[in-house]
Amino acid sequence: MSKPVKQIHLAAHFPGVNNTTVWSDPRAGSHIEFSSFAHFARTAERAKFDFLFLAEGLRLREQGGKIYDLDVVGRPDTFTVLAALAAVTDRLGLTGTINSTFNEPYEVARQFASLDHLSDGRAAWNVVTSWDAFTGENFRRGGFLPREERYSRAKEFLTTAHELFDSWQGDEIVADRETGVFLRDAKAGAFVHEGHHFDIHGRFNVPRSPQGRPVVFQAGDSDEGREFAASSADAIFSRYAALDTGRAFYTDVKSRLARYGRRPDQLLILPAATFVLGDTDAEAEEIAREVRRQQVSGATALRQLEWVWNRDLSGYDPDGPLPEVDPLPGEHTVARGRAQVRMYRDPLATAREWRELAAANGWSIRDLVIHTGNRQNFVGSPDTVARTIDAYVQADAADGFILVPHLTPGGLDEFADRVVPLLQERGVFRADYEGSTLRDHLGLDHPDGARGKRAAS
Template sequence: MAAGLEPLTLLSALAAVTSRIGLIGTATTTYNEPYHIARKFASLDQISRGRSGWNLVTSDNASESANFGRPQHVSHSQRYARAREFYEVVTGLWDSWEEGAFINDKAGGRWFDRSKLHALNHHGEHFDVAGPLNVARSPQGRPVIVQAGGSETGRELAAETAEVVFTAHANLSSAQAFYRDLKGRLAKFGRHQDSLKIMPGIFSIIGKTQAEAEDKFNTLQDLVEPEAGLALLGRMIGNFDLSSYPLDGPLPELPLTDNGQQSRQKLLTEIAQGENLSIRQLYLRIAGGRGHLTVVGTAETVADHIQEWFEQGGADGFNVMAPWLPGGLRDFTELVVPELQRRGIFRTQYEGKTLREHLRLPKP
């Protein structure tokens, strides 16, 4: 458990002191209602003038159910069935108003053009929502939809609905297979290849020399408390209690999780088996990068990995995961970004104002 701020409140504050960066917040479909989510992100988009994005997730933390009066966590299949309909309701609410609907004609006594209003009147298995949304249409059409599901069900949902996918892969071959699979699913939903951006996470510890980077990495690894590392691994591998197993023994055979992340369970199990890691070695392996691509080295080394994945069909971009803040992010922006710019694979200035323009995504 870590203390933090509620993301929509934080992003609204950041919107007031920034002008270009995108503002993407995570909000679960498992313990929220569609109207609330639609209204919050539509409001953030108005405040930021078109820079908001919603990271649509289903809750993988089983303990979360206790905060919402539920005796047990929702199963994997139920979470995704609810998420699909949740998405349909939220985007339907975002389409309540056409552009230019609010004319504010004081002399004529007309606030809006009624022909440009569309009530939702949704009636489904999980939700009944009348609409319309009481926020005007987004400056960018709709907030950008981001997802992170890697299971079969999650990939189908992403191929149908997502515009950005945040994914975890420890090596290029795994990333390429995922990239081909997800992009290959788009056609059956009538979508173009460029309508979905795949952005794996990269966890980089950067030094001006290889030795400096390794010293930073070892310092961070020494700070991982065994109890915290074991708890993190247990949650991420499917909400299992691993405390009865010896830390220096192998990862036990675990059943397929029904209330956690199935894709992350598969990834971590493959890492443990492929590298012959003990439980202790595995939690140390993922304590920072959470199973994502981890690079320890100079700016050139990090840039080499990014360029290879980008040019070899493993990524459209990356989600930079700083090892600590603000120093880890500063290392990336001051050392890696200039190297990428020298190679001509990272922009030197913003080309637009909205998040969709930054990501080169079409406006709905």
């Protein structure tokens, strides 16, 4: 029996803290004005995407007391933006990244339940953790959780939030004939949670929302993160968008589901992916090379080299050769708290490899960072990109992709106009929404007591 054709899931990622946006392009717009968010969301909905994904950074990225030169230096509150977008969209899912380390279950559950009501069932929560003191300095605890405790807190945080969401399950509305006031059963919303991280009790004051619970995303790549996703998430936000690494990640995470009594289709694998389009493959490649150069300034190149060298390299010429000195061993003191530092587990070996690459190719520091950094995942004509995305999904490298354009807010427009119709012609992407909730779009079950709406728009 032949394998059934998979339907592709597509989402749009509005960049948060990043080195993706090409600010030098005259079409680059604001990352804080609501018109940018609205344009981006409406384009995604016009293309029938599953959802918009809103990243968040809890502290501006900096090294040596200087903010990264090509970074976004402002981001409005996630819930405020998503609530506003709920008013200018009808079907598009609304996903927000909210940290479980520096928040509390009651307030986050209340905010997501409210968003699910406001959007009529389109809310999703990307659960992330933070282990570094650099971010923690912004919060009253003035510190951070030890690395081994961050997933313990996240698991209990999510469990507690689910208890709050479910505290209204099955309750009926009754009307007082004399006063006309609507009442609920006296037990509605009552909760008690006693655990290692949270000891709370009371009454949850937001009734059962359309989805029952928001769709839950998880973005960790460690073994603990993969296990957390397999046990508790509806989708995992992955960085493995290439075919080989994507298939390995897909197989690993899906294989973990059975131990939690879950089916493979109950967890979607959705990598972040960048793209560049051209009228021909050759033109797209040329555009992609220029985009990469614009994403890495001289200052950015030095900052990223410091992630490996653990030294202040501000005195080096980014258009000159790599440092002759070796990386400093031990605790990272230059780019403290940056997640990217953990990618280089053996800095001395990385430095040796990079020096060999630079010598063989005649690369400067900036050239090296451009060539060893993230490359666009999908580059080519609209037909090439459509065929490649479809091939990756059918090969189980992903269930779909969360697209990150290099221009905001109009960077998604060309994909919507030129690639989506080709995927629709191939019969692997919807021509219209078949339901109204995000769980409908993603093919996920609705929790008991929630109401899924399956009327086409």
